[in-house]
Amino acid sequence: MPTSLGLAPSMLLTGLNGAREETDKLFSVIRGSSIYERPVPQRHRLIFYLGHLEAFDWNQIACKLSAKRFHPAFDKLFEAGIDPDSGSLPSDVPSDWPSLEEVHAYCQRVRGEVDALLPHIDSHIAGTAIEHRLMHAETLAYLMHNMPLEQKSAPALGPMPISTASQETPIIVPAGKATLGRKRGGSFGWDNEFDEHAVDVSSFCIDRHKVTNGQYLEFVRDGAPPPHFWVQGKKGWNYRGMFSLTPLPLNSPVYVTQKEASDYADWAGKQLPTEAQYHRAAYGTHSGDEREYPWGSAEMHHSHGNFGFQYWDPISVNANPAGDSAFGVSQMMGNGWEWTKTIFSPFPGFTPDSNYSGYSANFFDGEHYVMKGASPRTAPCFLRRSFRNWFRADYPYVYATFRCIEN
Numbered sequence: 001m002p003t004s005l006g007l008a009p010s011m012l013l014t015g016l017n018g019a020r021e022e023t024d025k026l027f028s029v030i031r032g033s034s035i036y037e038r039p040v041p042q043r044h045r046l047i048f049y050l051g052h053l054e055a056f057d058w059n060q061i062a063c064k065l066s067a068k069r070f071h072p073a074f075d076k077l078f079e080a081g082i083d084p085d086s087g088s089l090p091s092d093v094p095s096d097w098p099s100l101e102e103v104h105a106y107c108q109r110v111r112g113e114v115d116a117l118l119p120h121i122d123s124h125i126a127g128t129a130i131e132h133r134l135m136h137a138e139t140l141a142y143l144m145h146n147m148p149l150e151q152k153s154a155p156a157l158g159p160m161p162i163s164t165a166s167q168e169t170p171i172i173v174p175a176g177k178a179t180l181g182r183k184r185g186g187s188f189g190w191d192n193e194f195d196e197h198a199v200d201v202s203s204f205c206i207d208r209h210k211v212t213n214g215q216y217l218e219f220v221r222d223g224a225p226p227p228h229f230w231v232q233g234k235k236g237w238n239y240r241g242m243f244s245l246t247p248l249p250l251n252s253p254v255y256v257t258q259k260e261a262s263d264y265a266d267w268a269g270k271q272l273p274t275e276a277q278y279h280r281a282a283y284g285t286h287s288g289d290e291r292e293y294p295w296g297s298a299e300m301h302h303s304h305g306n307f308g309f310q311y312w313d314p315i316s317v318n319a320n321p322a323g324d325s326a327f328g329v330s331q332m333m334g335n336g337w338e339w340t341k342t343i344f345s346p347f348p349g350f351t352p353d354s355n356y357s358g359y360s361a362n363f364f365d366g367e368h369y370v371m372k373g374a375s376p377r378t379a380p381c382f383l384r385r386s387f388r389n390w391f392r393a394d395y396p397y398v399y400a401t402f403r404c405i406e407n
């Protein structure tokens with residue numbers, strides 16, 4: 001699995017084409033006019049994203065090199081997504097959007113022009129374009145997960161690992177240092193990943209595995225509302241997968257909002273970890289050194305975790321012992337992002353990216369929480385230690401899991 005973006009000029013096109021392949025595959029799942037649907041009320045209709053991925057590259061790459069705009073109206077229409085609070089949802093209708101033919105023609109022309117300009121762009125801008133597209137490969141999957149099954153055609157699906165019962169033995173993580181962020185001057189990173197700094201973390205106890213559907217079911221039986229990914233069937237709860245409805249997989253992690261994760265932790269008499277505690281449990285070691293990945297520095301492999309587009313849905317919480325951290329904490333990377341109780345805010349030394357100033361700064365509003373790790377649909381490049389993800393506490397569509405800690 002490639003672990004980093006090949007940013008040498010000769011590799012840029014390969015990197016960009018690899019990312020395009022992932023997003024093209026997603027759009028090919030959408031049936032006919034369903035591309036004009038809005039599966040998630042807080043987001044644009046899917047047709048927006050078809051244009052957005054190319055408009056972003058055009059605005060970021062071509063326009064930076066003074067290319068002449070050939071469709072300024074689309075450059076603007078497809079420029080940026082939305083993240084409203086639930087009180088100000090979008091109200092546009094399908095006929096407000098251009099035809100699929102017009103959007104396809106725009107996309108094709110942008111790709112041609114961007115490809116011709118690639119030898120002239122700097123690697124930071126190329127990294128921005130490639131990672132932006134790969135992030136959408138995941139967030140588009142969230143939106144499409146929420147579409148009725150008949151609006152999607154499933155690609156060929158491989159067998160999922162067989163579920164077995166997990167043993168829930170909490171793990172004591174000794175006090176130590178957690179290094180968050182990263183040094184400037186290396187490979188591509190987003191503005192919120194800088195600067196590197198160390199945080200002292202006291203000893204705490206953490207769940208070995210992510211909280212499962214089976215464990216969360218006890219909470220629901222005690223009166224909690226069911227998570228968004230559950231559907232009540234005649235014989236009990238079902239899991240609403242990307243392409244099918246299945247009886248609730250009791251040993252898979254439960255996908256929940258940050259609020260639900262936090263409520264569960266309260267109910268269990270525990271807490272969610274902070275971002276620093278996540279780092280300590282995932283990367284810390286008994287010797288005091290810190291690892292590159294939870295499993296060490298070996299090249300990432302599907303045995304380490306459920307990430308990198310192998311599956312569309314979660315697998316059992318104990319399916320990846322090869323990916324355990326030095327302290328024995330399982331699946332810190334993959335099978336669903338993990339919620340923390342840390343509000344998304346800048347690290348010391350933060351400066352907004354001069355090419356994309358709103359990427360992080362627009363979300364430092366006290367309403368978004370940090371998620372760490374990776375989901376089944378997370379591209380390998382985001383498995384780097386410093387990568388941070390964030391969402392609102394009540395946004396229910398994300399592939400987000402959690403585990404609890406006790407101080």
Ligand SMILES: [Fe+2]
Nearest residue numbers: 052056081132
């Ligand atoms: Fe975007």
